[in-house]
Amino acid sequence: MPSTRMVQGMDGLIDSIPLLVCVAGPDGSIASANGYFAQATGFTKGELAGMSVFDLVSERKGALKETLAACDSVKEVDVLVKRKDGTEFPGILAASRQGDSTIGMAITESSRLRQENEELRRKESLKDEFIAIASHELRTPIQPILGLALLAKKGAISSDEAWDSVLKEARRLTQLANDILDVSRIENGTLRYNFAKANVAEIVDYVVRNIKMGELGREIDFSVSMDDAARAAQCDLDRQRxxxxxxxxxxxxxxFTGKGRVAIGARIDAKNSxxxxxxxxxGGGIPAAVLPHMFKKFITRSVGEGEKHGSGLGLFISRAIVASHGGTIYLYNNEDRGATFVIRLPFERPNALA
Ligand SMILES: Nc1ncnc2c1ncn2[C@@H]1O[C@H](COP(=O)(O)OP(=O)(O)OP(=O)(O)O)[C@@H](O)[C@H]1O
Ligand SMILES: [Mg+2]
Structure with a gap:
């Protein structure tokens, strides 16, 4: 006979495993069900304890009692499990039999449902992790903003000195908040695009001009080269994205180059697609440790203060945007020095082609 402590231990274990478990006696009366099972069916554990398996499940093909009587040893039957609200989900009832009688039954979800539940739990835990890192990242620029404001208020530093850094940190905070919003929209599938025909060369020129004027471009020698066809070409795209x-x-x-050269080129492939x-x-190229993780969230290599400190969301967002245009981003380390990124866009986005 198992001791009471052992049975209680088993109950605790059954309650904590991430599977739906419901155990019933030979006559079908439910002896216990775990929290996951109660949650999935909408009944409380107390309500389930007063029910019979035969009220809770129905066999997909035929009558459950007859199916059980017709088998020996362990039998697994595909069933539909009723929820309290009258809806059903697919499950498996395993009955253990000895001789003529059933000695116990257990109900769990079907493997497909189990996979879906596991996937759901995995997504939940990734979401929790994202929220934890995002909150931490959001706090990082707030500390210096508070610190500098307090120092300036006390007169320990000049207001001008404080303003420069406060503005820098506030810009970083805004960028980070926008990036986090983008990631959440990408993951919910709610990032919206305004597609229109646009000249890509104009966008390249505009971006290079902006970066040249900012802190990042100060010591970089930029060059933009493309032939007439690439200069004139129009793609169906969301200009802002x-x-x-x-x-x-x-x-x-x-x-990531700091001081050196950045060359930007554009080309149309031979088949015009x-x-x-x-x-x-x-620059220094992509470190081997970062290479396999380039498009994951929060993969970042800090290269200094202010605008040079990134959150590591840029490439994750970039890849999602390009994929929504029906394109891809790929990269490689150059043979001599530095890295090359290729952003490949189709002329027409796929659903427009379809
Ligand atoms: N041209 C490059 N040369 C070397 N490493 C690079 C280059 N581009 C990206 N990386 C590496 O990939 C990481 C991820 O890039 P990503 O744009 O996602 O993040 P970030 O620039 O650090 O931050 P954010 O873009 O969110 O401001 C970088 O932190 C860096 O380690
Ligand atoms: Mg970046």
Missing amino acids: ITQVLTNVIGNAAK WYDIVVSDD
Whole structure:
């Protein structure tokens, strides 16, 4: 006979495993169900304890009692489990039999449902992790803003000195908040695009001009080269979002090069189906440790203060935007120095082609 402590231990274990579990005696009366099972059916554990398996499940093909009587040892039957609200979900009832009688039954979800539940739990935990990192990242620029404001108020530093840094940190905070919003829209599938025919070369020129004027471009020698066909070409795209992608990729090239050259080129592939924007730098290249994780969230290598400190969301967002245009981003380390990123856009987005 198992001791009471052992049975209580088993109950605790059954309650904590991330599976739906409901156990019933030989006559079908439910002996216990775990929290996951109660949650999935909408009944409380107390309500379930007063019910019979035969009220709770129905066999997909035929009558459950007859199916059980016709088998020996362990039998698994595909069933539909009723929820309190009258809806049903697919499950498995396993009955253990000895001789003529059933000695116990257990109900759990079908493997497909189990996979869906596991996927749901995995997504939940990734979401929790994202919220934890995002909150931490959001707090980072707030500390210096508070510290500098207090120092300036006490007269320990000049207001001008404080303003410069406060503005820098506030810009960083705004950028980070926008990026976090974008990530959440990408993951919910709610990032909206305004597609229209646009000249890509104009966007490249605009982005390069902006970066040249900012802190990142100060010590970079930029060059833009493309033939007449690439200069004239129009793609079906969201101008604002592609500007965001190019700002990140060209900005990265400048940021991770520091002092050196960034060459931007554009080309149309021979069959006229792709427009490639190629961004090449002569910086340190992509470290082997970062390479396999480039498009994951919060992968970042800090290269200094202020605008040079990134959150590591840029490439995750860039890839999602380009994918929504039916394109891809790929990259490689150059043979001599630095890295090359290729942003490949189709002339027409896929659903427009369809
Ligand atoms: N041209 C490059 N040369 C070397 N490393 C790069 C280059 N581009 C990206 N990386 C590496 O990939 C990481 C991810 O880039 P990503 O644009 O996602 O983040 P970030 O620039 O650090 O931050 P954010 O873009 O969110 O401001 C960078 O932190 C850096 O380690
Ligand atoms: Mg970046």
